[in-house]
Structures are given as C-alpha cells and as structure tokens.
Amino acid sequence: MKSKLLHISTIGCQMNVYDADQIAGVLAPLGYTGTDAIETADLVVVNTCTIREKAEQKAFSFLGRLAKIKAANPSLIVAVGGCVAQQEGQAILKRMPHVDLVFGTHAIFRLPEMVRRIEQTRCRLVDVRMSDAIDSDSALVGPLAPGQVSAFVTIMRGCDNFCTYCVVPHVRGREASRHPDRIIEEIRMRVDQGVREVTLLGQNVNSYGNKEGLCSFSELLERVNDIPGLGRIRFTTSHPKDLSDDLIGAFGRLKKLCRHIHLPVQSGDDEILRRMNRRYTRAAYMDKVARLRVQCPDIAITSDMIVGFPGETDRQFQATLDLIRTVRYDGLFAFMYSDRPSAPATAFSGKIDERVKKARLQTLLDLQAGITAEKYQAMLGQVRTVLVEGTSRSLDHFTNPAGDGGLQWTGRTSSNHIVHFPADEGNSGDKELLTGAFADIMIETAHAHSLGGRLIQGPMGATPEKGEKTIAA
Ligand code: 5AD
Numbered sequence: 001m002k003s004k005l006l007h008i009s010t011i012g013c014q015m016n017v018y019d020a021d022q023i024a025g026v027l028a029p030l031g032y033t034g035t036d037a038i039e040t041a042d043l044v045v046v047n048t049c050t051i052r053e054k055a056e057q058k059a060f061s062f063l064g065r066l067a068k069i070k071a072a073n074p075s076l077i078v079a080v081g082g083c084v085a086q087q088e089g090q091a092i093l094k095r096m097p098h099v100d101l102v103f104g105t106h107a108i109f110r111l112p113e114m115v116r117r118i119e120q121t122r123c124r125l126v127d128v129r130m131s132d133a134i135d136s137d138s139a140l141v142g143p144l145a146p147g148q149v150s151a152f153v154t155i156m157r158g159c160d161n162f163c164t165y166c167v168v169p170h171v172r173g174r175e176a177s178r179h180p181d182r183i184i185e186e187i188r189m190r191v192d193q194g195v196r197e198v199t200l201l202g203q204n205v206n207s208y209g210n211k212e213g214l215c216s217f218s219e220l221l222e223r224v225n226d227i228p229g230l231g232r233i234r235f236t237t238s239h240p241k242d243l244s245d246d247l248i249g250a251f252g253r254l255k256k257l258c259r260h261i262h263l264p265v266q267s268g269d270d271e272i273l274r275r276m277n278r279r280y281t282r283a284a285y286m287d288k289v290a291r292l293r294v295q296c297p298d299i300a301i302t303s304d305m306i307v308g309f310p311g312e313t314d315r316q317f318q319a320t321l322d323l324i325r326t327v328r329y330d331g332l333f334a335f336m337y338s339d340r341p342s343a344p345a346t347a348f349s350g351k352i353d354e355r356v357k358k359a360r361l362q363t364l365l366d367l368q369a370g371i372t373a374e375k376y377q378a379m380l381g382q383v384r385t386v387l388v389e390g391t392s393r394s395l396d397h398f399t400n401p402a403g404d405g406g407l408q409w410t411g412r413t414s415s416n417h418i419v420h421f422p423a424d425e426g427n428s429g430d431k432e433l434l435t436g437a438f439a440d441i442m443i444e445t446a447h448a449h450s451l452g453g454r455l456i457q458g459p460m461g462a463t464p465e466k467g468e469k470t471i472a473a
C-alpha cells in the first residue's frame with residue numbers, strides 16, 4: 001500500500017487531543033502516517049472546538065489559511081471534524097470550497113470509509129449523524145509520540161447537564177460511558193507501549209456508568225489502580241454536584257491516584273450558579289472542598305471560572321473573588337462569557353460590556369497569580385516526586401546555568417505542578433535516561449507557571465506514588 005501523509009491540527013480541548021489520536025488510529029489502515037509538515041500532506045484533518053467564541057474563530061481562520069495550501073496542492077484532501085463541524089455541518093462546505101469533508105463528533109469511526117470514497121471519486125461529504133450508543137468501543141488509538149509517557153483515555157462522551165452557557169450537550173450529544181473492560185484493555189495496551197500515567201477523560205467523569213448500570217467511577221478507578229506498570233492516574237473533568245464521598249475517599253485509598261482534582265465552580269454567587277443551571281450552591285461546593293482536604297490534606301485543587309455571565313453584577317463578581325480567596329486554588333482557567341449558538345444563555349438579558357468582562361478577568365487573574373506565587377513559595381525546600389516527561393530548552397539561569405537555551409528536564413508532580421531541573425548532573429543529553437522515570441526533586445525556585453529544582457534521587461530510588469516528603473531546606 002502506498003504510504004500517504006496525514007496532518008492533524010487540533011484546536012481546543014483535551015477531548016480533541018484524544019480524538020486526534022483516534023483519527024490517526026482509524027486512518028492508519030488506509031496507509032496514512034502522521035506528518036508535522038502541512039505543505040506535504042495528502043490529507044489534513046482540522047479538529048475544531050466551539051466551546052468558546054475564540055476557539056471557533058481560531059478554527060475558521062486556520063481553515064481560511066488552508067485555501068492557499070490547497071491551491072498549491074489540489075490533490076490535498078481537507079477534512080473538518082470536531083464540535084464546529086457538528087454545529088455547522090453543510091454550511092462549512094458551502095462557505096469553504098476547498099473543504100472536502102465535514103465529519104461530526106460521532107463520525108470518527110466512519111472516517112476511513114468516507115476518506116476512501118473521496119480518494120476514489122473526489123466527492124464532497126458531510127456526516128454529522130449522532131447516536132445514543134457509544135460507538136468508539138474498540139481501542140483504536142493512534143501510535144504514541146516517541147518518548148510519550150502520559151496518555152489520555154476517554155471513558156465517556158457527551159454531557160447531560162445542560163449548563164445554560166454551554167454548547168457541549170448540543171454538539172457532543174448525550175452522555176454515554178464505555179464499558180470498563182474496554183477501558184482497562186486500552187490502558188494495559190498503553191502501559192505495554194511505555195505509558196506510565198493516564199488521564200481518564202469525560203465531560204463529567206463523576207457520573208461514569210450511571211446510565212448504563214456499569215460500575216461506578218470509583219470502582220473503575222480501583223481497577224485502573226491495579227494495572228501493573230502504571231504509575232499514576234489522573235482524571236478530568238468533575239462536576240461538583242456529582243462528586244460523591246466514595247470518590248473523595250478514593251484520594252485517601254488509591255496509591256496511584258494523583259493528588260489533584262479539577263473541580264470547576266464557574267462562579268461564587270448562588271444566583272449566578274442557579275441561572276447557569278449548575279445545580280449546586282456555593283456552600284455545597286465549599287463543603288466538597290473541605291471533605292477533599294480532610295481525605296487528602298495536600299490535594300491540589302484547580303477550577304474553571306466564567307466572568308461576565310449575563311446579568312452578573314459587581315457584587316456577584318466580588319463573590320467569585322471571595323470564593324477564590326477562600327479556596328485558595330492551585331490554578332485557575334478563567335474565561336469571559338461568550339454567547340454560543342444553541343446555548344440558552346445566549347437569549348438571556350443583561351449582557352455585560354466587553355470592557356467590563358476584560359477588566360473582571362484581569363482582576364481575577366491577578367488575584368490568582370498572587371495565590372499561585374504564595375503556594376509556589378511554600379513549596380521551596382520540599383522534595384517532590386516527578387514523573388519525567390522529557391527535555392526542553394531553557395533560557396533560565398537556574399535550570400540551565402549557561403542560560404544558552406540548553407537542555408533541561410521537565411516533569412510533573414502528583415499535584416500537577418510543572419518542574420524543571422538541570423540536565424547537567426551526568427544525565428544530560430541521554431533522553432532515554434530519565435524520560436518515564438520517577439525522580440525526587442528538591443524544589444529551589446519558583447516562576448510564574450513552573451518550579452525549578454535539583455535532582456536528589458532517581459530514577460531508581462524515587463518513589464513512584466505517594467512518597468512525597470518534606471525535608472529541611
Ligand atoms: N463562555 C465562556 N466560557 C465558557 N465555558 C464553557 N462555555 C462557555 C461560554 N459560553 C468554559 C467553562 C467550562 C470550560 C471548559 O469552558 O468554564 O468549564
């Protein structure tokens with residue numbers, strides 16, 4: 001079979017990163033292998049996201065740029081997938097004559113058949129059919145990047161929550177969970193390929209299996225925890241209303257479960273939460289945070305926030321700031337509210353001026369930056385176990401004293417903090433040496449978005465799981 005080149009551009013969320021993996025996996029039997037060079041590709045797949053207006057604009061401007069590349073290479077096949085494809089369907093073909101294929105979020109497994117038809121007949125196709133049953137049960141995941149130690153594993157798709165600002169239930173369909181046996185098979189396969197850490201993905205992993213009567217999410221975690229060779233488990237995202245005591249207890253029980261939870265709150269004001277249809281109150285959220293900290297005192301908590309939801313008053317925004325001060329998050333993803341087609345809040349009155357939204361966003365980010373800096377300072381002098389993900393170039397004088405863009409190692413703590421350490425202690429240059437290993441690092445410097453440290457033990461001596469220790473600086 002003739003080898004053909006596939007370029008996948010992923011714009012947007014982690015779901016899309018996983019979808020990109022699956023797309024590569026389903027197209028491999030047709031002879032497609034991945035390339036970074038878009039100009040030489042035979043097939044370009046643009047994996048789009050529509051959760052916020054910005055992501056959608058990015059997707060359309062990227063698609064616009066592809067027209068030139070197609071003009072230079074008319075045999076190129078251009079395919080558009082993901083949430084924008086699901087939402088816009090046929091309209092994309094009309095608007096963009098250089099696009100050959102539009103496939104929705106449930107159509108990935110029909111891709112090979114469609115691509116084959118386009119190769120043979122040069123027709124233009126749209127497939128945005130949705131189904132209730134999950135059809136991605138076969139573990140057709142793509143190849144790993146060289147040295148990849150961490151992988152996403154989708155455990156469910158869709159969402160039934162219908163938050164009023166959100167387009168996801170409309171473009172990803174109803175919630176459906178994969179069978180646990182298939183998930184375990186996929187993770188075992190990834191571990192055999194060299195993966196040491198998995199992140200279980202779903203819009204709301206806390207309700208995993210409920211509908212189908214499969215096992216609960218914490219039971220699934222227990223099975224994953226038993227997989228030999230796997231070092232760490234992460235998951236995202238959790239809806240606060242579905243965070244059970246059983247799952248909270250898992251942070252105390254399961255050795256491999258990382259001490260981090262992403263628990264999006266969106267707002268600190270009860271009236272805004274009600275109009276967002278989040279179905280919890282600020283007090284209920286704070287209660288879950290307190291229970292998490294009882295089970296796991298040093299758990300890192302991160303969140304998503306929306307500023308400028310329709311009707312948000314300054315007092316309500318202050319309530320969000322107050323919640324941030326009270327929880328003291330380890331990190332925040334904050335967004336200005338944007339209208340999304342098919343989301344009910346688009347029709348709400350009291351839209352907030354863009355300048356006000358921008359100012360609120362900046363205030364919130366400044367507040368969080370201060371908290372992050374204080375938390376980083378408190379980590380100085382502590383020893384943390386990191387999973388080493390590879391090397392990167394550093395201009396920083398601490399991790400690379402020459403300051404010449406030389407190599408530094410990069411890893412993550414159990415709490416998901418990024419740590420760099422110098423590649424100069426007899427370990428430089430040998431990419432195999434530490435990648436995928438657990439190493440104990442003394443944290444010595446704090447930056448805006450990462451920490452710097454020094455290798456004190458590793459790779460063999462480091463403790464892979466919950467062995468983090470504090471020693472005197
Ligand atoms: N406007 C702004 N932010 C949004 N999000 C989802 N929909 C919107 C919207 N219409 C944010 C939420 C969610 C994250 C993935 O994106 O904070 O948790």
Ligand code: SF4
Nearest residue numbers: 159161162163166168
């Ligand atoms: Fe969107 Fe709410 Fe579902 Fe998250 S839980 S995907 S914010 S509808």
